[in-house]
Amino acid sequence: MRRDVFQAIADPTRREIINMIAHHPLNVNAVAENFEVSRTAIYKHIKMLTECGLVVITQFGRERYCEARLEGLTEVADWVEQYRKIWTERFDNLENYLDELETKKKRSVRKK
Amino acid sequence: MRRDVFQAIADPTRREIINMIAHHPLNVNAVAENFEVSRTAIYKHIKMLTECGLVVITQFGRERYCEARLEGLTEVADWVEQYRKIWTERFDNLENYLDELETKKKRSVRKK
DNA sequence: TTATTGTGCAACCTTTAGGTTACATTAAAT
DNA sequence: ATTTAATGTAACCTAAAGGTTGCACAATAA
Structure with a gap:
């Protein structure tokens, strides 16, 4: 199997x-x-x-x-490694995206 | 949870x-x-x-x-990494052990 | 106001995981 | 020849995983 x-x-x-x-x-x-x-x-x-x-x-x-x-186990190691950049450089990569969402959130909250 | x-x-x-x-x-x-x-x-x-x-x-x-x-995912990465030496240097580390088992095997087979 | 959209969750179902006991088989020991 | 040890495996059980439908509810759109 x-x-x-x-x-x-x-x-x-x-x-x-x-x-x-x-x-x-x-x-x-x-x-x-x-x-x-x-x-x-x-x-x-x-x-x-x-x-x-x-x-x-x-x-x-x-x-x-x-x-x-x-x-x-290399299969597991490889799978995990592909994401290491993301979790170590997350702020560099996603800052803009998160800022954008943050803005959206504030707009939403204001409407309440 | x-x-x-x-x-x-x-x-x-x-x-x-x-x-x-x-x-x-x-x-x-x-x-x-x-x-x-x-x-x-x-x-x-x-x-x-x-x-x-x-x-x-x-x-x-x-x-x-x-x-x-x-x-x-670091938990997974760390767990896998601790074994990398073993699977890359297996022959260096376990050769003796495997030889020993091999010898044992041959002895066993001879008896059949 | 009313209808629609995005979501959380209860209730339920089926399959799989992980465990047990019991038994068959083969090699080693007496 | 018998007994003991190491193992594979069938049969069975219970709980958890992964899935579904249906419904409630808040936010948005009409």
């Missing part, structure tokens, strides 16, 4: 899982042990992370190691 | 709304006109965006202008 990275990182538990395996792989049970919820619940989160490519699972014996593949 | 920025940007419609008003404010109906779904549906998305601080609404007469306040 094709999954959305934005959706994948929306859940705080999944973000925690990512953080947990970001530096070194862990098997499924090891990940699950760090949470209150059931192993099955964590397994589903992991599965979703694999479906959007943020995690890869490799089997060794009866264990399966979850490894972070965070390249997919 | 306190809302999560990660959750807010998880929905593609909300991301589109953000994109739509990123450079200049639009009133609620103007935003809604650009989508197939109902005005009410869009209104709810906008409301959620205001609840997490990404959008501010200012009333002028009977219109309400939605203005993007994207500073809140």
Whole structure:
């Protein structure tokens, strides 16, 4: 199934899982042990992370190691970055527009 | 209500709304006109965006202008950035670990 | 004054998310 | 050969997400 990275990182538990395996792989049970919820619940989160490519699972014996593949986060990084100019230079870019709206507002208020 | 920025940007419609008003404010109906779904549906998305601080609404007469306040995206940017090293330098950092797992795997496969 | 426009919101519906328990399967340990 | 451990998955439940229609209300236009 094709999954959305934005959706994948929306859940705080999944973000925690990512953080947990970001530096070194862990098997499924090891990940699950760090949470209150059931192993099955964590397994589903992991599965979703694999479906959007943020995690890869490799089997060794009866264990399966979850490894972070965070390249997919570039999609998020790029999306956010396109707006950085806007929120850092907002006053330069929108001052005129806001002034205009402000004027409109005052006119409106006067009419009341 | 306190809302999560990660959750807010998880929905593609909300991301589109953000994109739509990123450079200049639009009133609620103007935003809604650009989508197939109902005005009410869009209104709810906008409301959620205001609840997490990404959008501010200012009333002028009977219109309400939605203005993007994207500073809140820094939370997302920061979260993603902390992992950039990992996905760009993964081979340097994890090579040993992966080699180790690889060795383990081969041993396991041999046993079959 | 009356009609129209822009909007907020209640009430309701359907799908999806996130969780649980129970069970099947395969590898490892006794 | 049996038992134990690690895991995948089905079946089910509840709450939340995302959508709709309908209505109330304030501001504007006629």
